[in-house]
Amino acid sequence: MTRILGIDPGSQRTGVGVIEVDGAGRLTHHFHAALMVAGEADFPARLKRIFDDLNAIIADYRPTECAVERVFMARNADSALKLGQARGAAICAAVSRGMAVHEYAATEVKQAVVGSGRGDKTQVQHMVGVLLGLKGPLQADAADALAIAVAHAHTRSSLERVGVARSAWRRR
Amino acid sequence: MTRILGIDPGSQRTGVGVIEVDGAGRLTHHFHAALMVAGEADFPARLKRIFDDLNAIIADYRPTECAVERVFMARNADSALKLGQARGAAICAAVSRGMAVHEYAATEVKQAVVGSGRGDKTQVQHMVGVLLGLKGPLQADAADALAIAVAHAHTRSSLERVGVARSAWRRR
Numbered sequence: 001m002t003r004i005l006g007i008d009p010g011s012q013r014t015g016v017g018v019i020e021v022d023g024a025g026r027l028t029h030h031f032h033a034a035l036m037v038a039g040e041a042d043f044p045a046r047l048k049r050i051f052d053d054l055n056a057i058i059a060d061y062r063p064t065e066c067a068v069e070r071v072f073m074a075r076n077a078d079s080a081l082k083l084g085q086a087r088g089a090a091i092c093a094a095v096s097r098g099m100a101v102h103e104y105a106a107t108e109v110k111q112a113v114v115g116s117g118r119g120d121k122t123q124v125q126h127m128v129g130v131l132l133g134l135k136g137p138l139q140a141d142a143a144d145a146l147a148i149a150v151a152h153a154h155t156r157s158s159l160e161r162v163g164v165a166r167s168a169w170r171r172r
Numbered sequence: 173m174t175r176i177l178g179i180d181p182g183s184q185r186t187g188v189g190v191i192e193v194d195g196a197g198r199l200t201h202h203f204h205a206a207l208m209v210a211g212e213a214d215f216p217a218r219l220k221r222i223f224d225d226l227n228a229i230i231a232d233y234r235p236t237e238c239a240v241e242r243v244f245m246a247r248n249a250d251s252a253l254k255l256g257q258a259r260g261a262a263i264c265a266a267v268s269r270g271m272a273v274h275e276y277a278a279t280e281v282k283q284a285v286v287g288s289g290r291g292d293k294t295q296v297q298h299m300v301g302v303l304l305g306l307k308g309p310l311q312a313d314a315a316d317a318l319a320i321a322v323a324h325a326h327t328r329s330s331l332e333r334v335g336v337a338r339s340a341w342r343r344r
Contacts, residue, residue, distance in 0.1 A: 047260055048267040071253055080249040084256015088219055091257070092264045095220040 002156065003030070005063035005099070006149025007054070008141050009090040011082040012038040014050050015141030018061045019132065021153035029132035031061055032142040043082075047089040054093035066094040067152035069144070070103040104151045109144075112151035174328065175202070177235035177271070178321025179226070180313050181262040183254040184210040186222050187313030190233045191304065193325035201304035203233055204314040215254075219261040226265035238266040239324035241316070242275040276323045281316075284323035 001022050008015035018031040035053050037046040068091065071083065094101050107117035113127045125143040128134075131150060138146070173194050180187035190203040207225050209218040240263065243255065266273050279289035285299045297315040300306075303322060310318070 044263050044267050044273040047263050051264045051268055075249070077247070077249050077252040080252035081243055081256040081259075084253040084258075085260035085263070086256075087253075088257035088260020088262075089264045091216050091219050092223045092261045095216050096223055101216040 002065060002153075003061065003063040004149040004152050005058065005061075005066045005094065006145040006147070006152065007066065007068045007090045007094070008144040008148060009050070009068065009083065009087040010141065011043075011046060011086040012036075013141045014054075014086060014090060015139070015143070015145035016054065016057055017142060017146035017149050018057070018063050019146060019149045019153060021157060025154070025157035027132055027150065027153055029134060029146070031057065032138070032146050033057075034139045034141040037086075043085070047085055050086055050089040051093045054090060055097070058093065058097050058099070064099060065152065065156070066091075066099045066101045067148045068101060068103055069109060069148050070105045102152055102155075104148060104155070108155075109147050109151040112154040113147045174237060174325075175233065175235040176321040176324050177230065177233070177238045177266065178317040178319070178324065179238065179240045179262045179266070180316035180320060181222070181240065181255065181259040182313065183215075183218060183258040184208075185313045186226075186258060186262060187311070187315070187317035188226065188229055189314060189318035189321050190229070190235050191318060191321045191325060193329060197326070197329035199304055199322065199325055201306060201318070203229065204310070204318050205229075206311045206313040209258075215257070219257055222258055222261040223265045226262060227269070230265065230269050230271070236271060237324065237328070238263075238271045238273045239320045240273060240275055241281060241320050242277045274324055274327075276320060276327070280327075281319050281323040284326040285319045 001020055003020050006017040014035040016033050020028040020030060037049045040046045040049055091101055110119045111117045114123050124147050125138050128143050128146045129138055173192055175192050178189040186207040188205050192200040192202060209221045212218045212221055263273055282291045283289045286295050296319050297310050300315050300318045301310055
């Protein structure tokens, strides 16, 4: 049994999801939320909210591994700077609690969840609900966070099956 | 007496400085360093280094206010994302210890240190050394961090002199 924290960081909304994967690759949903941080007084206060809320979620659900989406290209320098700060706060919350952080490209996440690197957002949201047995529509950022956690669960299960040493893939 | 932490965040090197300002605006140097984080195994490990090292410095020197440079325009989206993450980690270290974080534009920092918004880097480094009574050349990022702390010291002294309520400028 491994608990995985998936994070989809953003300076307006940060998606969070916690799932569990057993030795056979079976998934269980534990938690999801979208942290709405746009209403905070200033940008440092937003970062504090992301950091504090993630810390509280980690303390409550005790995940041991963390997965975030790898960002290849942001729209422009200004949005990249904002996204980077939110991402820095989120990753800090995980690493300051001793968790390993794994990064996955958007195509890897789609591949794991919808079986193709070219699935669209709605398809990903729908399939995350199906895979985790959730009823009703999921908030978009929370769904993305769960999808990233699912991608990590699949990757670690496959690697364990082909006998890659734990220490090796923790370094990837 | 107020202790100020100045930070010049960067994903390769993060400059840090701690100074003290008294009621008359007199400055005392306490600490400066450049955290060299480029050698870490991966990017999350760099963010952890920035976060952990700043936490240790804050625990040792107990500054109560923090100042960072405001970033207007990064060179490109990729460097903005890296800078943003380093900045997010640095700001998190300060806000997670309850410090208020103040942002200053590069021109405000230059104005405070060399008396003109158009001073060049070498001039800023030289004047920081003079203002704080330091001997010998300063590492560039550490000098920038001290300069940002000096800018905050000057701003808060001027505001206190003109009688702006503490609560008002803490919100700026």
